[in-house]
Amino acid sequence: QKEVEQDPGPLSVPEGAIVSLNCTYSNSAFQYFMWYRQYSRKGPELLMYTYSSGNKEDGRFTAQVDKSSKYISLFIRDSQPSDSATYLCAMSERDDKIIFGKGTRLHILP
Amino acid sequence: EAGVAQSPRYKIIEKRQSVAFWCNPISGHATLYWYQQILGQGPKLLIQFQNNGVVDDSQLPKDRFSAERLKGVDSTLKIQPAKLEDSAVYLCASSLWGRGYSYNEQFFGPGTRLTVL
Numbered sequence: 001q002k003e004v005e006q007d008p009g010p011l012s013v014p015e016g017a018i019v020s021l022n023c024t025y026s027n028s029a030f031q032y033f034m035w036y037r038q039y040s041r042k043g044p045e046l047l048m049y050t051y052s053s054g055n056k057e058d059g060r061f062t063a064q065v066d067k068s069s070k071y072i073s074l075f076i077r078d079s080q081p082s083d084s085a086t087y088l089c090a091m092s093e094r095d096d097k098i099i100f101g102k103g104t105r106l107h108i109l110p
Numbered sequence: 111e112a113g114v115a116q117s118p119r120y121k122i123i124e125k126r127q128s129v130a131f132w133c134n135p136i137s138g139h140a141t142l143y144w145y146q147q148i149l150g151q152g153p154k155l156l157i158q159f160q161n162n163g164v165v166d167d168s169q170l171p172k173d174r175f176s177a178e179r180l181k182g183v184d185s186t187l188k189i190q191p192a193k194l195e196d197s198a199v200y201l202c203a204s205s206l207w208g209r210g211y212s213y214n215e216q217f218f219g220p221g222t223r224l225t226v227l
Binding site for chain 1: 141158165
């Protein structure tokens with residue numbers, strides 16, 4: 001079993017819809033949970049991070065962590081064509097070595 | 111603030127040839143990472159430097175890959191000899207490090223896309 005599982009998609013949704021992305025993991029020692037966004041031909045950029053369990057909101061983005069279920073989610077409200085990218089979940093035990101998921105390719109249809 | 115710089119952006123070589131990638135991290139960032147991202151996969155850490163010392167190179171194929179970070183700033187990653195399976199994007203990232211920082215955000219460069227024929 002891989003440490004971090006993420007459905008690669010692609011996921012296509014119409015503009016304005018709510019997008020739900022998620023990952024599962026097996027290592028209970030993970031404490032830092034991150035979502036990175038990666039546009040084509042670019043490096044990943046940090047979108048959200050959460051320490052331990054709980055929710056975090058930043059504008060149209062909400063990150064949720066459920067450590068009891070080893071499940072994390074990213075919600076995007078009022079999705080825009082500019083949100084089309086690959087979204088990578090990532091986790092670490094300490095704030096250094098990051099384990100990434102495969103990434104989910106998201107297409108927002110105008 | 112300038113971001114992480116990498117060069118070249120693209121490289122095509124034949125198997126068994128050698129190749130080197132260069133990274134210049136964000137000024138003041140003590141920690142530097144090299145990742146390998148194969149198409150359709152997430153980035154995989156190859157090596158982590160703290161200043162010019164190696165913190166983690168457990169996933170670096172040391173028979174063909176080498177990396178150095180002289181003077182604790184720029185870094186080079188070398189592959190010699192290259193194999194077909196080395197075709198990937200090689201990403202460099204840097205971060206602040208140490209006590210007093212609440213989270214160690216890693217900032218990524220644009221990557222070098224390597225094709226091995």
